Amino acid sequence: MVNEKLSEALKEIEYFLLDMDGTVYLGDELIGEMDQTLRFLREKGKKLIFLTNNSSKSNEKYIEKLKRLNLFGEGDEVYTSGMATADMLVERYPEETVYLLGTEALKEEFKSKGVNLVENGQPDIAVLAYDTELTYEKLCKFTTAIKKGALYIATHPDVNCPAPEVFVPDIGSFMAMIELSTGLKPIEIVGKPYDGMGKALMKRFDAGNNKFIMVGDRLHTDIKFGNNCGFYSALVLSGESALDDVKKSDARPTFILDSLNDIKNYF
Ligand SMILES: [Mg+2]
Structure with missing residues (x-):
């Protein structure tokens, strides 16, 4: 080679x-x-x-596994598409309110980085993450927010999450459903x-x-x-x-x- x-x-x-x-x-x-x-x-x-x-898990989950395999050393980091999305929001949209369709772990991550998360009312931005705790209520909040004009941002594009024996739809599948419902695609995908x-x-x-x-x-x-x-x-x-x-x-x-x-x- x-x-x-x-x-x-x-x-x-x-x-x-x-x-x-x-x-x-x-x-x-x-x-x-x-x-x-x-x-x-x-x-x-x-x-x-x-x-x-993968924006469904916090970086600690990955660090745990890497440590177990003796692959994580001093100064190393794990960086997820969810963390990158939070960093981008703080940098480019510091004042805007954000509705996050994501796991509780990711919400904590967003809050710790200073993203202005809101649960109610019309947000300026709606972020779609890989939400393994998805509910119908969260989904409707999301489609309503983007239909009413919130900027639609997605953490990454993967359609399925590789897993042994089971078939696991990832965020790309959610995007397809949201597009069929609202006619809208993300203005930006981060991962x-x-x-x-x-x-x-x-x-x-x-x-x-x-x-x-x-x-x-x-x-x-x-x-x-x-x-x-x-x-x-x-x-x-x-x-x-x-x-x-x-x-x-x-x-x-x-x-x-x-x-x-x-x-x-x-x-
Ligand atoms: Mg690989």
């Missing part, structure tokens, strides 16, 4: 944005000696940020492959796009996200994609690795 420029790029890259399933673990198993690889990256001074589109999470991180760390690399196993989400943000990207073949898939996709990984463990060879 041709990764001639990877060693050069690693000199300027400071932030490793890491997909989780298929990239650092598979289900409940580490991919190779990933714990040692991540430790190596930390020792090289790289900041590790685990990224997920991968859109650039919202990337913009929020660049802002937060005050860093240019050449300081970031997105590492993931999916071309149409992880690598597209890297492309859309102008970040370096590395496709790892340890999860969903095979080398052949690259030719068929319009997503363009900057680098391709059998797994993230190979990165050590380029320092």
Whole structure:
């Protein structure tokens, strides 16, 4: 595999944005000696940020799992599309009121970041998240709010949430139902492959796009996200994609690795 420029790029890259399933673990198993690889990256001074589109869980749930697998170290962070949405709202709409269709965990997250959440009355903005505690009442509040003119923002686009044995509709399915009912689509979607999470991180760390690399196993989400943000990207073949898939996709990984463990060879 041709990764001639990877060693050069690693000199300027400071932030490793890491997909989780298929990239650092598979289900409940580490991919190779990933714990040692991540430790190596930390020792090289790289900041590790685990990224997920799932806005139904708080980042603590992910941190728990990563700690259990020995993958979470000092200075690491988990950043969800829900957190990115809250950061974006505080930055761009500091005064506006927000109705959040989301889990209690996400509501707490929004409040702690200073988003002006309201339960009653017409909000300025209505945010759709992956709400695993969805009720009909919440749904009607949401459709009413956007029909009456609230800005409609969604945390991410995934249609289903991968799960063993059961079939789990994610936020993209809610969007389809809301569109059929109201005729309205979100004016903005924050999560991968859109650039919202990337913009929020660049802002937060005050860093240019050449300081970031997105590492993931999916071309149409992880690598597209890297492309859309102008970040370096590395496709790892340890999860969903095979080398052949690259030719068929319009997503363009900057680098391709059998797994993230190979990165050590380029320092
Ligand atoms: Mg993945």
